[in-house]
Amino acid sequence: MDALYKTCMNALYEARKTLTSIVDGREGVATTKDEPLTKGDLAVSKTLKDYLLKSGLPAILTSEEAGIIHSPYQPLWAIYFDEVDGTFNYERNILPCSTVISAFNYSSNLKFRDAVFAGVLDHTSDRLWYALKNAGCFLNGIKVQTSKNKKLGKRTSVIIDHGPCSKDVERFLEVYASTWVRNVSSAGFHLAGVASGNFDAYILPIQKAHELGAGYLLIKEAGGTIIDFDGNLIGGQTFDFNKTYPIIAAANSELAERLRDKIVKKIN
Numbered sequence: 001m002d003a004l005y006k007t008c009m010n011a012l013y014e015a016r017k018t019l020t021s022i023v024d025g026r027e028g029v030a031t032t033k034d035e036p037l038t039k040g041d042l043a044v045s046k047t048l049k050d051y052l053l054k055s056g057l058p059a060i061l062t063s064e065e066a067g068i069i070h071s072p073y074q075p076l077w078a079i080y081f082d083e084v085d086g087t088f089n090y091e092r093n094i095l096p097c098s099t100v101i102s103a104f105n106y107s108s109n110l111k112f113r114d115a116v117f118a119g120v121l122d123h124t125s126d127r128l129w130y131a132l133k134n135a136g137c138f139l140n141g142i143k144v145q146t147s148k149n150k151k152l153g154k155r156t157s158v159i160i161d162h163g164p165c166s167k168d169v170e171r172f173l174e175v176y177a178s179t180w181v182r183n184v185s186s187a188g189f190h191l192a193g194v195a196s197g198n199f200d201a202y203i204l205p206i207q208k209a210h211e212l213g214a215g216y217l218l219i220k221e222a223g224g225t226i227i228d229f230d231g232n233l234i235g236g237q238t239f240d241f242n243k244t245y246p247i248i249a250a251a252n253s254e255l256a257e258r259l260r261d262k263i264v265k266k267i268n
Contacts, residue, residue: 001116003055003057004057004059004077004103004116004117005117005132007052007055007057008079008101008103008117008119009119009130010051011048011051011052011081011101012099012101012119012121012128013121014047014048014051015044015047015048015083015099015121016099016121016123016126017047018040018043018044018047019040019043019044019084019090019099019123020123022039022040022043024039025038025039025040025043025090026038026039026040026090026091026093027039028091029041029042035087036087036088036091037065037087038084038087038090038091040083040084040087040090041065041083041084041087042065042083044083044084044099045063045065045066045083048063048081048083048099049061049063049066049069052069052070052079053069053070057076057077057079058072058074058075058076058077059072059075059076059077059078059079059103059106060072060075060077060078060079060106061079062078062079062080062081062210062241063080063081063082063083064081064082064083064085064208064210065083075106076105076106077103077104077105077106077116078103078104078106078110079101079102079103079104080101080102080103080104080209080210080213080241081099081100081101081102081210082098082099082100082188082208082210082211083099084097084098084099084123085097085098085099085100085120085186085187085188085189085211086098086184086185086186086187086188086189088163088185089124089184089185089186090123095124095184095185095186096122096123096124096125096184096186096189097122097123097124097186097189098120098121098122098123098186098188098189098192099119099120099121099123099188100119100120100187100188100210100211100214101117101118101119101214102115102117102118102119102210102211102213102214102217103115103116103117103118104116104213104239109238110238110239111235111236111237111238111239112212112213112216112234112235112236112237112239113216113235113236114239115133115213115214115216115217116132116133116217117130117131117132117133117217118130118131118213118214118215118216118217118218119131119214120188120189120191120192120214120218122186122189122192127139127140128140129144129192129195129196129218130218131195131217131218131220131221131222132221133217133221134221135221136221136222137195137196137217137218137219137221137222139192139196144195144196144197144222145196145197145222145223146194146195146196146197146200146219146222146223146224146250146251146252147197147199147200147251148197148223148251148252149200149251149252149255150251150252150254150255150258151255151258152178152179152255152258152259152262153178153179154179154180155180156178156179156180156200156201156255157179157180157182157198157199157200157201158175158179158180158181158182158199158200158201158202158203158259159181159182159183159184159190159193159194159199159201159202159203160172160175160176160181160183160202160203160204161183161185161187161190161202161203161204162183162185163183163185164204164205164206168205170264171205171263171264171265172203172262172263172264173264174262174263174264175203175259175262175263178262179200179201179259182199187204187207187208187211187212187215188211188214188215190202190204190215190249191211191212191214191215191218191219191249192214192215192218194215194218194219194222194224194249194250194251195215195218195219195221195222195224196222197222197251200250200251200255201248201249201250201251201255201256201259202247202248202249202250203247203248203249203259203263204246204247205229205244205246205247206244206245206246207244207245207246207247208244209239209240209241209242209243209244209245210241212226212234212245212247213239215249216234216235219249220235223251223252224249224250224251224252225249225250225252225253225256226247226248226249226250226256227247227248227250227253227256227257227260228245228246228247228248229246229247229248229260229263231257231260234247248260248263
């Protein structure tokens with residue numbers, strides 16, 4: 001476990017060094033996906049791939065940009081990473097962007113509760129959130145907790161990621177009316193911010209699994225909770241890299257339920 005922790009932590013720093021060393025990293029690259037891609041994404045992808053392969057960890061390696069990179073015969077762990085989470089922010093040189101790594105004890109039926117390491121490194125501020133299973137959540141080496149806020153109101157800071165959920169915005173109007181909604185368009189940063197109490201909650205109907213894996217462990221170790229829109233805890237749900245999840249990440253279960261009550265149910 002110590003080798004996994006050290007390798008993942010060092011990988012985050014290697015990503016940071018790569019991103020700050022390339023002069024034209026913010027330059028866009030053509031892609032078939034309806035998402036921005038930069039030279040920075042590709043450079044960090046290569047750095048993390050090379051570093052993690054060289055480490056020799058018996059782990060399945062999967063990335064946002066490259067998909068499955070390595071699949072050993074008898075893996076002990078599964079490691080997922082998002083090279084630059086918040087590429088639009090990075091490309092435009094605004095707001096946070098981060099590298100996100102999550103690691104799980106390997107299982108043929110992986111659950112979010114199998115997460116054993118999570119790391120989010122914000123490249124705009126050098127803030128590093130990380131968590132180890134049953135050991136706590138840390139921000140720059142200092143143990144942190146969620147805000148513990150259970151109430152709605154204008155002193156309640158809620159993130160709703162406007163970009164991915166723009167088609168669903170009407171569902172969240174009551175949340176806008178009953179809290180102070182913000183958005184910085186970087187899922188890893190949003191989830192980490194809930195863990196350290198910078199935000200009280202974060203809502204997204206289409207959260208990517210690999211970022212959620214990191215966020216789950218950060219928030220759980222900090223005393224918070226993540227549920228889906230039906231009120232089910234995320235921890236026992238199957239981790240599917242190719243799936244997105246509707247989530248409410250909150251400082252505690254009480255606040256999560258209050259926010260869930262404000263979300264308008266879809267009429268099929």
